[in-house]
Amino acid sequence: MSSSTMRDALLEAARALTPHSETPRLDAELLLARAMGLTRAALLARLSDPLEDSGILQQFERMLRRRQAREPVAYILESVDFYGLTFRVRPPVLIPRPETELLVSAALEYLEQFRPEQPRLLDLCTGSGCVLLAVKRHHRRCECVGVDISPAAVSLAQENAKRLRLKVTLLTGNLFDPPQLRDFAPFHVIVANPPYVALEEWSGLAPDIRLYEDPGALLGGPDGTDILRQIVRAAPDWLTSGGMLAVEMGEDQHGAVREMAEVAGFTDIRLLPDLAGTLRVLTARRP
């Protein structure tokens, strides 16, 4: 790279990333900001400054090469913002997505509206711990338990809890199976963002996802609803009377998941749209 100012470096980098990213300019800004040790806003305020430090340029080039190999920016930066908090992320643990913030809002709204005396929340498929920790950050009295089948995810969630100084319980296991889980039940809220991609959709996913994120975090059986079904079926046994289940799901799964919730005896079933208008989260109450 032969750039003389930050502006030139960004232009050159965005051009180099264009065949490999849908957001080349934004990626370039985030990566250069990291190489410079600046926030993106501070970088944008200094576009006319010279960029001559060879150490910074080399670091920027290394990051650009990783992005050209389709590695997600969040993995390169090892961090992502979610619900106003910064989470550590690393492959293959799923990178928190903006639409999952809906689960956090639904849980917080429920806890604020019903104000249980000793609130308890279970986050199934906790991954990096983003949902669990965002709820805990805004509702400190809530006892929060997270479960994930992947030891790598549980270890990352533990690291995030420590960095954010939030006290939660994290268990490794298959959904409701960890034996210690009974000690915390019944829960006022169960949230879950389970794997819900259908097997046949796998090959159509962006290489950024397929090459770097854990298939076990994404694939939910032939039509994507295997794990959603297990959760919705078992949840009533683990909820307080009046307790709420909130699950994230894929496009076009809301009909199937609503039916599962009705069959499991849930009432007050609601479907919440994400910012793109897709019905993304189902909430339902145990009678």
Ligand SMILES: C[S@@+](CC[C@H](N)C(=O)[O-])C[C@H]1O[C@@H](n2cnc3c(N)ncnc32)[C@H](O)[C@@H]1O
């Ligand atoms: C879609 S990711 C969600 C991660 C995180 N909650 C988030 O929203 O970013 C699904 C997570 O479920 C975990 N998982 C998959 N099958 C599971 C199972 N049977 N029991 C518990 N966790 C499971 C995966 O390891 C992965 O971390």
